[in-house]
Amino acid sequence: MTDVLSRIETIENCACDATLSVGGNTQPRQKSPKLYQNIPNPFSSTSTIKYYLPHDINNASIIFTDGVGKVISKIALEDLGEAELNINSDRLPVGVYHYPLIVNNVKVDSKRMIIK
Incomplete structure (x- = not known):
């Protein structure tokens, strides 16, 4: 459960910057x-x-x-x-x-x- 919450927090932090990090690559959403x-x-x-x-x-x-x-x-x-x-x-x-x-x-x- 801690691992899941940690991953959700990481995704939310990236999304607020209009980026999504997948496999170490950061790409703009738009x-x-x-x-x-x-x-x-x-x-x-x-x-x-x-x-x-x-x-x-x-x-x-x-x-x-x-x-x-x-x-x-x-x-x-x-x-x-x-x-x-x-x-x-x-x-x-x-x-x-x-x-x-x-x-x-x-x-x-x-x-x-x-x-x-």
Whole structure:
């Protein structure tokens, strides 16, 4: 039983660093950038967008556009690994907005948010 608990503790410690050690090899769990849906959605005041950027990324941003593609805002992302961006809907009219994740000048993913 002590051996099992020790192994579980080792796995939990590795998982918190986004790595998993198997046979002495440490490998990242997530290898590519990831953009998550904002929560809550729809929203009327504030919302949170989670994302993941591998540690070898040096140029990433989220660009907010309105329903016709007009750029509202561009936010440079500097936090690597699992991170989040808190957004506020002040001064934005009710509507549908898009927010693509751009990494090294390439669109990785895009999500849609609704301000009500």
